Amino acid sequence: MRPFVFNGHGRLVFPSNFIADLDFSVIETLDHLAAVIRRDFEAKAPTGSEILQRVESGGYASRYELLRDLALNLTWGNRYAMTMYEKRPTRWRDVPRRRDDVFLTLLTPWEDGERKVAAVGRVWEELDPTWDAAAEQRTFDVLFDIFRHKRHHATDIYAIKPTVAEIARDATNLTLCLPGHDPDRPVHSYEEILDCAEAVPELEALHRLALILDNQYPWDRSAARLATVAELDDDDFVVVLVPRNHEVMEFIRRARADVPARTRPAPPASVVRPSAPLSPVVVADHFRVMPQLESLAVVKGECVCTNEDVIRNAAYSWSPMSASEIQSKTGIESRRYTERELEHIGLQAAHDALQGAGRRPEEIGAVLFCSCTSRRLIPSVAAWISGQLGIAQTHGSYDLVSACAGFPYGILEAVRILQEVRRPVLVIFAEKFSDKIGSVRTSRMILADGAAAMVMSPAAEGVASDVEVAQVYASGPVSEVNSIIWPNPEFDNNITIYGPEVRSLVERYLHQMMAELGSLPGPDGGALLDAIDLVVPHQANKTMVIEIAAAAGLAQERLYFNIEQMGNVSAASIPLALFDAVRDGVVDRPMRVFTPAFGAGAVGGYTVMRFDPAIVAPESLQRVEPVTVEQENAAPSVEDVRAAFAG
Known part of the structure; x- marks a missing residue:
C-alpha cells in the first residue's frame, strides 16, 4: 500500500492511482487476474477501432474527451507490461534461450493503423480546446507519439508471455524489433511524475498518466517494427520482458501449472431472524x-x-x-x-x-x-x-x-x-x-x-x-x-x-x-x-x-x-x-x-x-x-x- 505524498509543488499525490503495482500474492488464477484487468483496464478503455468509429461519426465534442480515450486505450494496451513485466531492450545474441523467467511478446500486426492515426490527428486539429490549449497540447504530443508508432493489436495481448524457446519454435512468430537502442535514452523520473502539475485537475491526471506511458517505450519508437523470429539478426534488439518481482514469477508458474483457486465457503441459502427481538439497553x-x-x-x-x-x-x-x-x-x-x-x-x-x-x-x-x-x-x-x-x-x-x-x-x-x-x-x-x-x-x-x-x-x-x-x-x-x-x-x-x-x-x-x-x-x-x-x-x-x-x-x-x-x-x-x-x-x-x-x-x-x-x-x-x-x-x-x- 502506498501512502499519499506531497510533491514539489506542495500538492497531494496518490502514487497508487497511477503506478499499477498489483499484489500478485493474492491473485490466485488467470481467471482472477482477468477479472481484475477487465475491471481496471478494459471496462473504461475504448479500442482503437472504437476511437476511429467515434471520430468518423463526429462523436468527440472536446479535446479532453479525445485525450482521455487515447490515454485509456494506451493504458489498456500496456495492461500486462505495467502490472507484470519490465521491458528491457536486449541484443538478440544476448537474449537467454533456455530460461523460464525471460519472455518475449508474441504480436499481431495492427489493422487499419494508418487510418486510425490519421483520423485522430485530423480531429485533434478540428476540435476546440476544452480548458487550457497549451496543457492539452503537451499531453496530446506525448500520447499521440505513442499512438502513431503502435505496431500491433492490443486485443491479442495475453498475460502469460511465451519464453524465448517457446516463441522460437515457430519461425513465423512476430515480436517487436529495434535496429538499435540507446540505454541512456532519458525517461521520466519518479519525482518528475510526482511533480507533474496543471491548473486544471483533470488535465493534471492525464498528463501524469501520459508520462507513465511514455516510460513504457524507452527507445526510438519510429524505428520499431514487427519481425519474425527467423528475420532477427544477432545485432537486432528485441524487447525482453522480465517479471517485475518474484510474486509475479510465482503467479506465472501457478498459472502455467493450472493450480486451482482455494475453495471458499458458500453463502447461506437464507438469512434467519433472531428468535426474539434484541432490545436496546x-x-x-x-x-x-x-x-x-x-x-x-x-x-x-x-x-x-x-x-x-x-x-x-x-x-x-x-x-x-x-x-x-x-x-x-x-x-x-x-x-x-x-x-x-x-x-x-x-x-x-x-x-x-x-x-x-x-x-x-x-x-x-x-x-x-x-x-x-x-x-x-x-x-x-x-x-x-x-x-x-x-x-x-x-x-x-x-x-x-x-x-x-x-x-x-x-x-x-x-x-x-x-x-x-x-x-x-x-x-x-x-x-x-x-x-x-x-x-x-x-x-x-x-x-x-x-x-x-x-x-x-x-x-x-x-x-x-x-x-x-x-x-x-x-x-x-x-x-x-x-x-x-x-x-x-x-x-x-x-x-x-x-x-x-x-x-x-x-x-x-x-x-x-x-x-x-x-x-x-x-x-x-x-x-x-x-x-x-x-x-x-x-x-x-x-x-x-x-x-x-x-x-x-x-x-x-x-x-x-x-x-x-x-x-x-x-x-x-x-x-x-x-x-x-x-x-x-x-x-x-x-x-x-x-x-x-x-x-x-x-x-x-x-x-x-x-x-x-x-x-x-x-x-x-x-x-x-x-x-x-x-x-x-x-x-x-x-x-x-x-x-x-x-x-
Missing part, C-alpha cells in the same frame, strides 16, 4: 453504576485533501467525475489525512482527553481502542497506548473492531466495564484510511483520518446517567456483511465499498432504530424519539444519509453534519462531529443527542446521551510524541534480564 434499568461523560478530545488530520486533489489524482480505472460532482454525490468538499501513525493520533487524543477531564493515568481502570484500520496486532493499540501513558495496570486494555459503529460499541462496552472497575474508563476512536485506499475511487472520495477520545467515569450516587440508551447490531445478508472489505484481494488488498449494499444496511438499521426509539418512553411521557434535541449520525455519506433519514421520518433540520470538511472517519466520525457541533454553536447547552451508526460487517448501533458542551476539550496544538522505534524495540540489557528473573 436502557442504562438506568440494566446497570447500577451510572456513566458520566467527563471529557471529549479530538485530533484531526493535519492534511486537507480537497475534491480537486482527488480529481487531479484520478486513476485510469475511474469514470469521468468532476470535483463538484463528488460534492453533489457525497456532500464532501474535502477530507482530512494525517502523515502520523494511527496509534500516534490515538495517543494524542487520549492524552488530551485525560487533561480535559483532569484525570491522572493511574486513575484509569480500562482503555478501549475502537478502530477498523489498525495494522498493529501485538501489542494491541489499547495496550500500547496504556504503556505510552505510563499506566502500570488496567482491568483491561483491548481493541474493538466494529468499523463505523465504533462509537456505540465503544460507549456500551465502557458502560459495562464501569460496573466492574468503578473508576474512569478511557475510550479512544481512531482511523487512518489514507494509506489503505489504493486506486479505489469510492473509498478515496469518502474516507479520511482522525481520532477522538472520551473519559467516562462513575456518576455520583443519585446522579442520572449521561448515557440513557445504547444499542448495537451486527450481521445480516452476506452481501451487506461484505459491503465494505479490507483487505480485499479483489482490489489489490485495498479498502473497497459496495455502495448499493451499504445503502441497504443503512436503510434496514435506521428504520429499526426509529421503531425502537418510538417505542421507548421519553422523560415527559411521550416517545423518546420525540425528546431528541439533535441527531448526530455517523458521517457516512451526507447525500445518502439525508435521503434515508427522510424516508425513515427524520427531517434534515434535525441532523448535524461535519462531513463536508472532515470526510468519513468511521469509528471516529461521531465524536469528531460532536466536537464540531459544539464549535459551531449547534450544541450550546446540555442536549439529548441521538447518534445512529452503521457500516462494515453489517454492524450498527446508536446511543441516546445527554451531551454537555462543557466536556469538550480544546484542540491541542502541542503533539505528544511516542518513544522512538529504537527505544520501543530496544533489547533488554543483561542487568534488565537479571532483575526480571531475580529470586
